[in-house]
Amino acid sequence: MIWIALLAGALALACTVLGVVCYRLAERLRQEVAAQAARDAVRDQKIKELGRRLEAYLEGSVRMGEELHELRRVVAPLPDKLSQLEQRDPASLSFTQAARLANLGASVDDLTHSCGLTKAEAELVSRLQQARKGQE
Incomplete structure (x- = not known):
């Protein structure tokens, strides 16, 4: 019987130690989850900022392309006009x-x-x- 009582006591002690370890691990996991959530928020903010910057660059590129197209339209007849002037x-x-x-x-x-x-x-x-x- 003493063996059973000692075994039950050892088992209770092991369960208590195991419960403390599990509690500490759960607390550590909660901290890691919170830290990861903070890192995710920072990352998401950076992604949004990069998206806005990319959109601004794309808009600038489109405007530049339109202006370049307009310049080409204006400049295209110039070689012919120059030839005409040279031949006058x-x-x-x-x-x-x-x-x-x-x-x-x-x-x-x-x-x-x-x-x-x-x-x-x-x-x-x-x-x-x-x-x-x-x-x-």
């Missing part, structure tokens, strides 16, 4: 005509009407011709 007779250019007229004493108003220049362009041509006359 230099005497037919409005600036050449304006320089000749200014050299003959035409006024700024005459240059704007006959050559299709703006007033500022006509004034520039006139002043350049006057400066050339002054140097000669």
